[in-house]
Amino acid sequence: MNPKVKTGISAAQTGLKAVKIGKKALNLKKKLPGEKKKATQKALEKSAKKAAKQEQKTEKKQSCRQRNRRALKNTKGIGRIALAIWNRYF
Structure with missing residues (x-):
């Protein structure tokens, strides 16, 4: 799945969680002195702030893991190309 789509979905879920927490807060506020x-x-x-912060973490x-995997694949590819050129010309 596209990383932008994943971040959009997770942002929407975070928004829904915040709305639920807000509704709970209003209900409790009405009942208490x-x-x-x-x-x-x-x-x-x-x-709510703590939950949002944890969600961001x-x-x-997750995005760092994906980025690191891509970087690792790219470096492996570059190494293979360099080795092939070295074997061919040197």
């Missing part, structure tokens, strides 16, 4: 509302809201915002790790 004043001070607890603020505390739960802060906790939910913090957990996994995406970055």
Whole structure:
């Protein structure tokens, strides 16, 4: 699958997760008294940020793996070409 398509899909999934967390926060906020509302809201915002950050880390790790694999393939190809030229001309 194209890496751009994968990143688009993962971004959409992250957006859906954020919407779900926001809905939960609003529901909890309506049910709790004043001070607890603020505390739960802060906790939910913090957990949402943490989840988004973790999602970005996994995406970055996955893209780095793909990039490294491509680089490895390219270097192997370059080595084969260099060896063939060396054998032919030297």
